Amino acid sequence: MSCRGWDFAQTTAPMPWVGVYIAAASLVCSLAMAADVFWAFRHKRLGFPCKFFTLNATTLTLLAVAMKLPVDLATPMRGRTDQFAKLAGTVFMSTAMGNFMPSLGSIDDKEIFMNITALGILIITLVVNVYIQLGTGAIYCDLVAEQTAVTFLMLLVFVILSFSAITVPATKRYLEQKYSEIHKIASGEDLKETGNLTVQKLKEDVRKYWMMAETSNPQFVVARSVTCSASGAICFLTALILVEAVLRMFLMFPRPFSNLGAFSEYKWSTFFIFVIQSIGVGVGTIAIAFRWFTAIKLKCSEKRGKSYKTEFKTEAYWIERLVEWKESAFTLQIRHQKFRKLVHKMKNLILDFCIRVQIGIVVMSKSVQFFSIFFISWFLTCCHYCMGFRKKSTSTASDNGRKLESPSESKHSPRQDISFYVLHLEGEEELPLQITKNNSDATDRLIQMGREKQPIYLKGLLEKSIGFKEVARFDNDQVPSLDSEEHPNSWTLPVVTLTSIAIALPNIENHMVDHLVHSVSEGLLYVSTVERMLDNRALKDVKNAADIVWLGVDLFGKWLGEDLRRMATEGKTSKETLEKLADIATENVMECKIKMKGAQKKNWLIKQVASNSMYRISKTILLDYEDCNDLTDERLFDRLSVMISDILGACLTNLPRVIIMKLFCSAIEKKGRECPTCS
Template identity: 50%
Template sequence: MGRLGCNLDGNLNDTKFAEPMPWIGIYVAVASSACAVAMAADAIHGFHQRKFWFPCKYFTINATSLTLIGIAIKLSVDLYTSMPGRRDQLTKLSSSVFMCTVMGNSMPSLGTMENKEIFMNIIALGILVFTLIVNICIQLGTGVIYLFWKEHAFVMFLMLVLLVILSFSALTVPCTKRYLELKYNYKYNLAVQEGSNETGIGVVKKLKQDLMKFCMMAHTSSPQFVMGRSVTCTASGALCLLCAMILAEAMLQSFFMPRSFEFCKGESDYKWSTTLVLVTQTIAVGVGTFAPAFRWLQAINFSCPKRGRKSYKDEFRLERYWIQGLVEMKDCPLALRMHDRRLRKLVNDGKKLFLNLCIGIQTGIVFMSKVIRLISIYFASRILICCECFRELNMKFKPNDSISNDSQSESKNGQELDLSRFVLFLEGENALVELMMKKNCSATVQRMHSRKKHQPKHLVKLLEMSTLSMGFKGVKEFDNDEIPSLDSEQPPNCWALPVVTLTSIALILPDINHCSLKQLRHGVTEGLKYVKYIENSLDANGDLRNVRMAADVVWQGVDLYHKWLDVDLRELSLLGKTPEEILEGLADFARNKYMKHKKMHMNVCLKETPGRWPIQILAANSMYRVSKTILRSYESRKGQPITTLFEALVVMISDILGACLTNLLCFIANNCLNSRIEEREESVRQAAYLLGETEQILRMLDKISFPGLIPDQMASINEWRLLHKLNNPFPFSPISQEYDAASSSSHNVFLTIE
């Protein structure tokens, strides 16, 4: 009978039912800790990026976070387990405050979601909130929660208000995205037109000026930033801070004034785990309240009257974008399959009545949010004015040396550009233009300047050995068309695969100085980083995906294990063979590898184009052709030392990398436009980082001329090889013209899409 859960008397044996409860408490604490860590990571990320509106990168409203939240509030929704002690009752309250904190903290993340995703996540969050509120009300009625009932009631009210603010703020996201996207297109046209009219300046300086404009547009139109600077988001920050203060008040009162409460005797089934949950959730509330409270303080700091010069006559005007989406839904006809005209009319009238109610609620939410901001300003203005005076005095006696002279001159140059024209703002945000311009301008300058310390020095030394003035001849010389192919079909080339193949051969050569080999390996590693950026961006259709993957696989083996596929490069180098024997052996091994894998994947190769063959076949084909080409070239020059062969290989590698890096300009131009509005700020920021890192390389390339190819042709190594094969090659043009062509090309592609 014991196996069936009954005791000897036949009654239910419930003595072991409560044993797992402390483990459930640990489970709740772990979920709360995960949320706290994610919110702390967002706060650190905001400080690191100097984004003091704290975007949500790690903790957003999604399926994972909602699951963790559901686990974290387990103790508050537990209807039957008695919670008699002081810590038990506080844990019930901390879970409710934790839910409020989560909603306020993750509000900017709504900007990153698509319409359907917003709807589903808000519905899921609403179910969690209503479940929590209903269960707390039941526990207040049954006596499971017998203390802090005023705090619980107030927190539940704030929880509902936060949910309503979150839900109705989400309605503005599609409208603001659409408006800012159109505005970005117009400003992008203006920036490109202004850039094309500027002459007589270097490409690096021109690129910096353009990136200052693009960074300003991308940052100020970022959906997360738009949501984070909205009045409803700042109001939710004030409410989150109020919830945290309620929890702090309850904890201080219960611990320091215990006589004002009558705690029940006994122990909860959760035992010691309630203390762990309370500590964890208190930390989570403290960490999670930081970002919303800081957004609120930032809004107060800017909106406070500076010595009485601030006017609030337009403060309570309702901006159109708040209700634009609801008005559009109201005017949009319903696609109903109803034959009864009266029923269709009734449904349509009901829809209009409901949407009119929603418009009224939205208007009330915006009005309430502005009232909260004004009340906050009234109480905080005197303190902030004193802080401002102290800051001004401090600036007079303490010079600002945090930015170097170089970045100061760049910042001044950014102000001379009048970047206020490229600040994208919504109705009613005119007063924010100057603030957003100053903060983002300095952030962009520091972003570029900070990356100058990370210049790829090994890659620069490698590029200095290339045949810059001769049009990168190595692009043609690494593969001789007279070499018989292994198959009737020849797979295409990408930029990375010849580089890693040539480097593999160079590392095999015996009697080469170790420092030279180390320098080559580091230079290629740094170069492949930028090659990967370029190829991922410019190969939009994925035609060379397998070829690029073959290069990644080969280089990982060469760099980490000194192996090309299964060939140990160190063993070949130490065997003491002549270069001819090494190259011939590599070619034979590659041919055998090619035939073996071609036979194994015959069905795949017949169905797919050569560019999509398995990576082992592509790598083996590249090694065979390159080895045969180098062998034929070396045999034609008898008596040359092996160091000459090594230097020739290094020049080829440098030429291919140099030719590929001419596409950096096109890559940067593409990143500034051809991305979704949710990802555009990150793309432009990466472009700014890339400019800071590669400034020395771009200056080096700016001294020479390049083939007059359109950007699509510049991106293809096969087009470069075709150019070199022509007896009368295309005319060469300055790099600045290539940048203008890249910008115009990106712009034209976008207009076609529109």
């Protein structure tokens, strides 16, 4: 095609859909931030941890797409909506970085370096392009002040984020060491003695270890740091600048969004970008503001007793990593001595500069926190006064309520003092006084949640247990095994096999079968946790076979492709059904022995293990069936239910030990991810 035939309108036609693509990427980021806010409110987590919107390659890619308008130098954007969309994009980026901050604690050193480097490239590109547009007049004079301030603050947030990432390994090491020291004191008894645990002692252990896990959770440590508090204040300020600019636009122009797309190739799509990114700024600012407020509240202790010199001290862990790099040996092999000396001096100069910058960031962050405390302390004082007045006004009603309680309800065990188990860094000495009650209440809420969400179907099934007598009777040693290689029994596989047999029995009402399936489904959640924690590697193939078989039974009513419900309708007697299941299992094992070769060996092994279990259990039940002449279909179903109940009950006796093992978890990255009382 020649240049004369070039149609400029045709080349710019896809631009609105590019804008839709930008809006979609911004929407995904906004939804992820909203999900973090919702999860934190739902679980009452003060640190607002990053579970969905974290610093990773996916999020950075989405942000790179969302920043298309601020970095666009080639496309003319002369409309008011276009200009505000550029400003909203810059503020959106600053808000995203503020939300990233706690996630630094949950990623390792290599990922931190790679992600911070990628984020730095994006930020530098964004800053340079914005200032080029400011210099060329592409950004109108009406928004020059706001855009300049927001871009500078965004760059400042990135610097704080980068230097905060340097301190994460040092804080992890320190807290890991402190956790191990307190763990030795708290553990007391050996794991072998957990069989004598009482419920009250187990609750106390859960409270102690939950306190240790929560206060040493790296995300919460970063969230309550002074740098996170300072970055939150800066991001909150950028959001206020965007609000000020929008309000000024509405005051200056009666119809600010008229003539959408008249001055830009992105046309109407810039309005949607502006709206979505503005909403994202609002949603993201919620978590930032609450982290900021939480850090200030934790600092507002009744017994401060600190001098200003101590208050603005830079603790050792802030610069520990930089000092280690400075004192470490130089690894590059340079032959010329003068060049080695020059490189060594340059390294020391750069690291000395970084240390001074880190100290400056910490002092600045503490200054921001100090002034925040100064301005917000009066608000906290008013809240405490109102809460105290409310408690006094309701004291009479609560006293009357206590009189009406029964003696059993009024007797509560005294709350143990667990302030010793609060892990804090240097400079956080006031933390135990402020956080003990919050985390104790959080643990009590989790325990109460467990009481309120008990597995109803499983409880009904366990009531049929007759003391674990049937645990030793579901598999008779007189029945020969089809597999030459004996696999040990897990808890899950016999339960799944017995449930499959129960579903296939004829003349059983559907609601009874459905009730059993629901009960087993609830029980296997706990059984899987027990097996995973006990972690017997010899049971790996058995557990895999049980999981795959149960997936088919639970979802489709099929055992290894055999329709159990159809088998129940076609079968005349339970004896015929048991014989049919045993024959199918025999055929499967024979087929597995022939075809179990090469890459498909694992799949055939799973089928062989499941079929061998079905054969042995079916034959065992057939032996009992022949010994008992009056064993009807209903009575056999009830007996199978009792067997399942006994096996589940015997397995669940290991729960106290499993809870203690989960409490004794030592990897600090796992602290706070899951609670032993609710997992």
